[in-house]
Amino acid sequence: MVGCVIVKDDVVLSEGWHAEFGGPHAEIVALQKASKSDLPGSTAYVTLEPCCHQGKTPPCSKALIISGVKRVVAAMEDPFPAVDGGGIKELQAAGVKCEVGLLGDEARELNAPYLMRLDHGRPWMIGKWAVTNDGKMAMADGTQWISNERSREVVQQLRGRMDAIMVGSGTVRADDPLLTARPQNRSDVKRTATRIVVDSKAAISLDSQLVRTARDVPVLLAVSDAAPDENVKRLVNLGIEVYYCNGDTHADRLRFLLEELGRRRLTNVMCEGGSRLLHELFSIFAIDEVHVFTAPKEAGGDALPAPRLKQQPLKDVVKVDLDGDEYLTARIG
Numbered sequence: 001m002v003g004c005v006i007v008k009d010d011v012v013l014s015e016g017w018h019a020e021f022g023g024p025h026a027e028i029v030a031l032q033k034a035s036k037s038d039l040p041g042s043t044a045y046v047t048l049e050p051c052c053h054q055g056k057t058p059p060c061s062k063a064l065i066i067s068g069v070k071r072v073v074a075a076m077e078d079p080f081p082a083v084d085g086g087g088i089k090e091l092q093a094a095g096v097k098c099e100v101g102l103l104g105d106e107a108r109e110l111n112a113p114y115l116m117r118l119d120h121g122r123p124w125m126i127g128k129w130a131v132t133n134d135g136k137m138a139m140a141d142g143t144q145w146i147s148n149e150r151s152r153e154v155v156q157q158l159r160g161r162m163d164a165i166m167v168g169s170g171t172v173r174a175d176d177p178l179l180t181a182r183p184q185n186r187s188d189v190k191r192t193a194t195r196i197v198v199d200s201k202a203a204i205s206l207d208s209q210l211v212r213t214a215r216d217v218p219v220l221l222a223v224s225d226a227a228p229d230e231n232v233k234r235l236v237n238l239g240i241e242v243y244y245c246n247g248d249t250h251a252d253r254l255r256f257l258l259e260e261l262g263r264r265r266l267t268n269v270m271c272e273g274g275s276r277l278l279h280e281l282f283s284i285f286a287i288d289e290v291h292v293f294t295a296p297k298e299a300g301g302d303a304l305p306a307p308r309l310k311q312q313p314l315k316d317v318v319k320v321d322l323d324g325d326e327y328l329t330a331r332i333g
Contacts, residue, residue, distance in 0.1 A: 009043075011036050013042060014034035016032070019190070022056045022060050022310065025057055025060050025222060027050055027060040036067070044071070045073045049083060053086070070189065071096065074088065117157075120262075123163065130293040131295070132294075136301070137274065138304070139299050139300075146299075156181055157181075159179070159190070160191070164195070165179045167196070168274045171274040194217075196222060196257075200227065218241065219239070220241045221241065225246075250280055281314070282307055288333075315331050
């Protein structure tokens with residue numbers, strides 16, 4: 001979500017963007033694509049203030065200074081404590097002219113997940129579900145899939161962008177999901193998401209796919225003080241990380257969990273159900289974005305209904321047809 005364009009004499013020399021977690025930042029990519037001899041005297045336009053600290057990658061501010069870039073236009077300052085205006089100051093101290101604020105509102109929209117974690121201490125929460133025409137998240141006849149293959153491929157691509165995938169214990173019992181990203185194009189997997197199960201009593205089956213693969217892909221089990229010690233010990237011995245959430249109510253424990261995920265620097269977390277967990281997250285105003293797949297089917301039965309989006313203030317709504325399924329994405333706000 002961070003991009004950089006380098007311009008000189010009204011000609012675009014190069015552009016770059018931060019493609020994946022741990023990879024080179026936008027400025028570095030753009031600098032590497034440009035001819036070194038063209039860079040002196042150029043202007044770098046960036047959607048976020050260049051970093052000035054050694055993290056998973058070297059500081060971009062120093063790379064810009066060394067390159068000979070003479071002007072940096074940043075849409076917004078980076079509120080991350082290790083930067084927080086420091087990149088601009090370092091550039092200015094080296095004689096680089098800096099301007100901040102061009103398309104600032106648009107940049108804040110673009111960087112909303114990152115800003116949510118920094119400003120509010122919790123991840124950007126994405127609610128994802130499939131629903132039938134009659135508003136159900138499960139088929140009465142026990143059919144596993146509501147959405148079609150093309151919709152499911154989109155879900156796999158979404159998973160490949162997440163820091164974590166969250167589900168409730170009911171979903172694990174009903175579907176035995178693996179919750180890993182398995183898109184047709186493996187390049188769509190930008191990170192390995194932690195699998196999070198909200199399971200107050202640590203009752204997840206030892207034979208579930210999540211438990212059996214816990215040593216290969218991380219599983220975090222969010223439990224309450226009511227979780228029996230013997231359940232917890234068995235799961236820990238099989239590679240599950242168990243985290244105790246404080247709070248007298250399910251909603252309080254969810255808030256506690258989200259704060260912990262923020263402390264762990266998880267930025268994008270997608271909740272894939274079930275219905276109760278999604279409703280609880282909506283009730284504490286913790287869903288920021290939705291991805292909903294509506295299949296042209298009637299479920300029947302008394303399955304729990306999906307969240308009603310008509311009750312939510314939606315913005316940036318996009319609807320796409322996926323071979324008959326309607327795919328809706330929107331932000332809450």
